[in-house]
Amino acid sequence: MLMRKPFILAILMAALTLGACSPKDTGTLQLHSDADLAGLRVATGAGTCYDIELSKRNDITLILYNEDADILQSLLIGKSDVIVHDETIFNAHICRETGIKIAMKGTEEFPTALMFRKSDKDLAEACNATQRRMVEDGTMARLKKYWLEDEYMETEHFTHIPEETAGEPLRVACVTAMAPISFVVENEWYGIEIDLVRELAKDLHRPLEFKLYDVSSAMMAMKTGKADVMTGCIFITPERQEQFLFADPYHGYTSAYYVIDKDASRNKAGLWQGLKNSINKNLVREKRWTYITSGLWVTIKITLLAILLGSAIGAGLCAMTRSHRKWMRSFAGAYNWLMAGIPMLVLLLILFYVVFAGTGLNATAVAIIAFALNFASGACGVYNSALSAIPVGQTEAGLALGFTKLQTFFHIVFPQALRHGLPLFQGQCISLLKGTSIVGYIAIQDLTRAGDIIRSRTFDALLPLLVVTVIYFILAWLLGLLLKCAFPKKHVL
Amino acid sequence: MIIVSHLSKSFVNPDGNVLHVLKDVNCEINSGDVISIIGPSGTGKSTFLRALNLLDPPTGGSILLDGEDILVKGYPVHKLRQKMGMVFQNFNLFDHMTVLENVMYAPCKILHMPKELAREESLALLRKVGMSDKADVRPSSLSGGQKQRVAIARCLAMKPEAILFDEPTSALDPTMVGEVLSVIRSLAKEGMTMLIVTHEMKFARDVSTRIFFMNEGIIYEEGSPQQIFEAPRRSATKAFVQQIHKEVFELNSPDFDFPGMYTRMTRFCIKYNIPEKRETTETITQLMVDEIMADYRPLTVRITHSDLSEITALDFMVENLETSPLQAEGVNPASLEKIRSLCKEVIEEPTTRGFRVKLIL
Numbered sequence: 001m002l003m004r005k006p007f008i009l010a011i012l013m014a015a016l017t018l019g020a021c022s023p024k025d026t027g028t029l030q031l032h033s034d035a036d037l038a039g040l041r042v043a044t045g046a047g048t049c050y051d052i053e054l055s056k057r058n059d060i061t062l063i064l065y066n067e068d069a070d071i072l073q074s075l076l077i078g079k080s081d082v083i084v085h086d087e088t089i090f091n092a093h094i095c096r097e098t099g100i101k102i103a104m105k106g107t108e109e110f111p112t113a114l115m116f117r118k119s120d121k122d123l124a125e126a127c128n129a130t131q132r133r134m135v136e137d138g139t140m141a142r143l144k145k146y147w148l149e150d151e152y153m154e155t156e157h158f159t160h161i162p163e164e165t166a167g168e169p170l171r172v173a174c175v176t177a178m179a180p181i182s183f184v185v186e187n188e189w190y191g192i193e194i195d196l197v198r199e200l201a202k203d204l205h206r207p208l209e210f211k212l213y214d215v216s217s218a219m220m221a222m223k224t225g226k227a228d229v230m231t232g233c234i235f236i237t238p239e240r241q242e243q244f245l246f247a248d249p250y251h252g253y254t255s256a257y258y259v260i261d262k263d264a265s266r267n268k269a270g271l272w273q274g275l276k277n278s279i280n281k282n283l284v285r286e287k288r289w290t291y292i293t294s295g296l297w298v299t300i301k302i303t304l305l306a307i308l309l310g311s312a313i314g315a316g317l318c319a320m321t322r323s324h325r326k327w328m329r330s331f332a333g334a335y336n337w338l339m340a341g342i343p344m345l346v347l348l349l350i351l352f353y354v355v356f357a358g359t360g361l362n363a364t365a366v367a368i369i370a371f372a373l374n375f376a377s378g379a380c381g382v383y384n385s386a387l388s389a390i391p392v393g394q395t396e397a398g399l400a401l402g403f404t405k406l407q408t409f410f411h412i413v414f415p416q417a418l419r420h421g422l423p424l425f426q427g428q429c430i431s432l433l434k435g436t437s438i439v440g441y442i443a444i445q446d447l448t449r450a451g452d453i454i455r456s457r458t459f460d461a462l463l464p465l466l467v468v469t470v471i472y473f474i475l476a477w478l479l480g481l482l483l484k485c486a487f488p489k490k491h492v493l
Numbered sequence: 494m495i496i497v498s499h500l501s502k503s504f505v506n507p508d509g510n511v512l513h514v515l516k517d518v519n520c521e522i523n524s525g526d527v528i529s530i531i532g533p534s535g536t537g538k539s540t541f542l543r544a545l546n547l548l549d550p551p552t553g554g555s556i557l558l559d560g561e562d563i564l565v566k567g568y569p570v571h572k573l574r575q576k577m578g579m580v581f582q583n584f585n586l587f588d589h590m591t592v593l594e595n596v597m598y599a600p601c602k603i604l605h606m607p608k609e610l611a612r613e614e615s616l617a618l619l620r621k622v623g624m625s626d627k628a629d630v631r632p633s634s635l636s637g638g639q640k641q642r643v644a645i646a647r648c649l650a651m652k653p654e655a656i657l658f659d660e661p662t663s664a665l666d667p668t669m670v671g672e673v674l675s676v677i678r679s680l681a682k683e684g685m686t687m688l689i690v691t692h693e694m695k696f697a698r699d700v701s702t703r704i705f706f707m708n709e710g711i712i713y714e715e716g717s718p719q720q721i722f723e724a725p726r727r728s729a730t731k732a733f734v735q736q737i738h739k740e741v742f743e744l745n746s747p748d749f750d751f752p753g754m755y756t757r758m759t760r761f762c763i764k765y766n767i768p769e770k771r772e773t774t775e776t777i778t779q780l781m782v783d784e785i786m787a788d789y790r791p792l793t794v795r796i797t798h799s800d801l802s803e804i805t806a807l808d809f810m811v812e813n814l815e816t817s818p819l820q821a822e823g824v825n826p827a828s829l830e831k832i833r834s835l836c837k838e839v840i841e842e843p844t845t846r847g848f849r850v851k852l853i854l
Contacts, residue, residue: 396548397585397644401599401651402575411602416589 028262029081031104037257043071043080047215049110049235050084050255066214068178069456075100075260077461086233087256088148089178098459101261109252114196115230116245117222123229127247130200139199144251147180147192155185159198165207172197172210173218173443176232177456184212184453185286193231196250200229211443212453219243220349221443224357278463288454295450296471302364302446303433303479306371310432313372314379321384332380339377345438347374352442367439371432378428386421387413418487426483430476437472447471494655494686495522495545500554501710502537502544514540515551516710522688524654527681529697529718530690532707533733538690539582541707542657545688546577575603578653582660584640586632586647592619593628596647603651611650618646622676638669642676655686662693667763674700694734694800695766698722706730722801737799738765744782745791754778758796762805765798770805770854773835777852781809784828786818786850805854812847819850 031037038059044050046064054062063080065071068089074080076098087105095101116124134140146158174182174189182191189210201208213221221227222244233253236246283289320332339347348370356366390413398408440449451468455461502515514537522528530538543549545556547563547570556563563573587595596615600606606614619625622642632640641661648656658677662670674696681687681700691697697704697718704721706714706729714721714730725731740761742754755775762771778794786792786809795808811818819829819841832852833839840851 391583391585393581393583393585394587397581397587399548399571400546400574400579400581401647402571402603403599404571407571407602411598412587416587419589 028101029103029259031082031257031259033104036104037082040081041079042082042084043074044084045071045215049237052237054084066216067452067456068176069452069459069461072098072100072258072459073455073461075258076459081259083258084255085258086181086253088180088253089176089233090256090258091179094179094459095258095261099261100258102256103259104257106255106257109254110235111249111252112233112235113246113249114193114200115222115234115240116228116247117225118243118245120228120245124245124247126204127200127229130203131196131248131250133203134199140250143192143195147195148251154179154183154190155188157190157195157198158192159195159202161198161202161208165201165205167206169207169209170197170201170204170229171227172208173213173221173227173230174210174232175213175215175218175230175234177212177453181233182231183457185457186290192251193233197229197231212445212449213443214441217349217441217443220353224353226353226357275463278460282454282458282460282463283467286457288457291445291450291453292447292467292471295445295447296475298364298439298444299433299436299447300475302367302371302436302439302444303429303475305368306375306432306436307429309368309372310375311379313376314383317376317380318383318387321380322387336377336380339374344370344374344435345441348438348442363439363442363444367436367442367444371436374435375428375432378431379425382421382424382428383417385424386417389420390416419489422483422487426480429479429483433475433479434472494524494559496557497521497545498555498557500541500544500551500556502540502549502551502553513710515544518554518710518712520705520712520715522655522686524686525684526703527685527687527701528689528703528705529701530688530705530707531692531694531697531721531733532705532713536707537710538707539659542579542659542688542690546574546579546657548579575651576654577657578648578651578655579657579659580641580644580648580661582663584632584637584644584664586640586644588632591629591631592624592635592643595632595643596650599647600650615646615650618649619643621649621679622646623672636669637665638672641665641669641673645673645676645680655688656680658687658689658691660690660692662691667760667766668768670766693766694722695803698801706733708733734801735799737797739795739797742794743791744794751782754794761796761798765800767798767803767805773854774805774807777807777832777835777854780828780832781807781850781852785824785832786811789814789818807852807854809850809852810844810847814848815843817841817848817850 029040037057041061041063042054043063043065044054045068046066051062051064054060063074065074068085071083071085072090075083082103084106087102090098090100114127116127131140134143143158172189174194177183179190180192182189182194184190194210197208211221211227213227215232218227218230218232222230230244234240234246235253236249240246283292317332317335320328321336323329342350348367351370352363352366356369394412394416395408398412399405403411436446437448439446440452445453447468451464454464458464497518497520500515500518501513503511503513505511518537518541530541532538540549544551551564554564558573562568563570586592587598590598593612593615596618597606597608597611600611600614601608616625616628619628622645624639624642624646627635627639627643632643635643645661661677662673665673670693674693677687677689678696678700689697689701699718701718704716704718705712706721706725708729714725714727716726720726721730722734725734738761740757742757755778758774758778759771762768762774774796782792782794789811791812793808793810795810796805797808798805809818818824819839836852836854838853840849840853842849842851
């Protein structure tokens with residue numbers, strides 16, 4: 001039995017691997033003007049300028065993604081025919097490696113700037129001052145040349161900040177993990193906008209703190225004061241200007257239309273060699289496996305603590321649902337009703353951005369609380385159904401023998417309820433474990449997010465997802481094992 | 494030992510009605526008493542028993558145990574229950590333990606008896622109730638009678654001063670009633686103080702020192718078994734103790750379920766503890782219905798049994814008939830002879846509506 005599960009898993013993965021490598025052959029798509037897009041499937045980033053422009057057309061199929069890596073992936077796996085994105089975002093190196101090319105460049109320049117909170121006028125002003133200084137002393141020109149024209153070194157900053165800094169850190173919300181704008185290598189952020197922020201921090205003598213968000217949660221983080229400046233190739237749009245304050249634009253990016261380059265010589269590595277290359281690229285290079293291990297630890301931490309806390313709250317709730325006081329039963333009923341109705345992600349966002357927004361509580365703690373609150377409701381249900389399975393006669397027999405109420409519960413009822421409830425409880429724990437994969441929304445780098453970060457660097461969807469999947473499988477299995485060990489079947493005396 | 498005065502207990506139904514189950518119960522229970530509590534269903538017999546060990550705390554009145562009021566707040570109820578064991582209708586054995594563990598669990602956990610000693614004593618108790626060979630099995634594999642015997646052993650393991658039996662044989666298959674009653678009988682012989690709620694009249698009469706007849710939430714009449722069963726003072730008591738169990742079959746259609754009737758008669762005999770009369774009943778009924786009274790339809794057949802007098806009778810009734818079918822022409826004399834030999838008495842009598850043949854078994 002133990003041997004069979006991994007075997008089935010292996011077959012599934014092999015099937016996935018083969019499925020992902022199926023090629024389709026026609027010539028490279030030619031584009032000469034916007035009109036040529038007619039009838040094609042076009043992918044781009046949700047909420048970007050391109051989104052706004054392209055959604056005006058009704059002769060194309062527009063596919064929107066939140067993450068840049070997903071946009072590229074959609075082209076590579078044939079879900080889209082062409083992708084529209086910044087000209088800089090997929091540089092020559094990436095194009096070579098993935099076998100795509102720029103078919104056409106856009107004509108319009110989109111002014112791009114760092115974004116601040118409306119109330120943070122001083123900070124925006126400081127940023128403008130820094131940019132003016134950079135333009136005057138030529139730093140800006142050299143910065144752009146370094147990141148946008150030269151073949152940059154991926155792990156070298158353009159701007160060097162002196163070691164000593166003081167005061168509140170400048171919290172940077174990065175919505176792009178993509179060279180050359182902003183990207184992570186071995187937990188250090190690099191890129192043109194990163195250096196821009198570093199210049200600002202240098203002038204302000206403040207330390208820096210970076211966090212990766214997706215666009216919508218970054219906006220939320222900005223509004224609720226969890227981040228001070230937002231970077232990641234943010235185009236200035238009237239809508240955004242209504243809500244946020246932009247610094248002066250530092251550059252105008254044009255768009256590019258990327259298509260699959262059918263003429264590119266792709267190295268047709270065998271399955272085994274391909275897997276080896278993929279492992280090397282996704283896990284070994286730049287010590288990318290460390291994302292996985294640190295993410296794994298975060299996932300384990302959130303899951304276990306939420307289970308412990310949630311079980312305890314659930315026990316309290318269960319006691320309330322069985323209380324003879326009406327208000328207690330009503331409270332527990334209302335709580336369960338509420339938890340049943342709120343999607344986990346919404347609960348997490350509400351707790352993070354609203355309830356605990358003003359407190360200094362860190363994101364991981366908020367996630368633990370959110371999952372514990374949700375888990376408590378499920379655990380309460382499990383306890384209740386387990387306890388209901390024990391006939392009241394068992395309690396009466398215990399009491400009649402001379403056990404106290406508490407003794408009767410722990411000696412007689414609980415051991416029997418445990419047998420009924422444990423399988424259900426295990427199911428709850430495992431769904432909690434899997435549910436934690438959404439914590440990336442509040443910028444926690446858990447296991448799933450670790451996979452996302454690797455994907456955004458390597459543009460390889462398969463292996464990171466596969467590795468993450470396998471690890472979740474193993475975690476779920478271990479969790480079951482842990483519960484079995486914690487509550488072994490044994491003789492009572 | 495126990496003095497109960499003006500005890501009352503009321504429940505509030507889910508629909509808001511207040512139900513007064515116990516109204517005013519007064520009694521005195523002395524050490525060594527074996528008291529059977531009898532009475533119609535729903536008159537508070539079980540509630541009274543459960544009020545005594547506070548499983549259903551009474552709403553009024555007082556219970557004095559050795560002069561101490563057990564209804565005062567903060568009274569150590571679990572200590573009281575250690576001295577006053579209880580045996581339930583549904584056994585309530587702990588399903589997650591073996592038979593032996595069921596018996597030795599409470600002494601180990603409550604009295605902190607050393608495990609080895611508890612095991613020895615428990616095995617001795619199991620031997621006493623004839624269950625020592627099942628010590629290591631789970632209760633789920635036992636029959637009802639066996640479960641109840643284990644439950645009695647479990648109760649004895651706490652060395653109680655008194656035992657409350659709450660309809661100990663009501664949930665049992667009739668064939669298993671005897672084994673449980675015999676265990677209780679032997680306890681009575683040893684002088685154990687016991688209160689037994691039961692419907693087994695014969696048992697109650699044989700084993701008890703006193704009988705409580707409960708009716709309408711009070712102890713309606715109390716006395717020795719002779720007094721209650723043979724010379725009840727009050728009419729309700731009389732009606733109850735002389736009550737006759739009966740089952741009626743109307744043979745009025747060609748679709749009548751004959752095998753079903755014989756099954757029900759067999760069940761009747763087992764239920765009222767007269768399994769020895771099973772075969773006779775069936776033989777006589779068959780002879781009467783198929784041969785002697787085959788032409789008389791519709792025919793009403795009735796089987797009756799009185800616990801107290803232990804008289805079982807089979808009645809065959811036909812409407813609008815004036816002469817006895819047994820005297821009619823063409824009756825097979827051999828069959829008639831056989832019936833007469835199987836019965837204690839044959840009564841042929843006209844009734845207001847027809848004619849009845851009554852056979853006393």
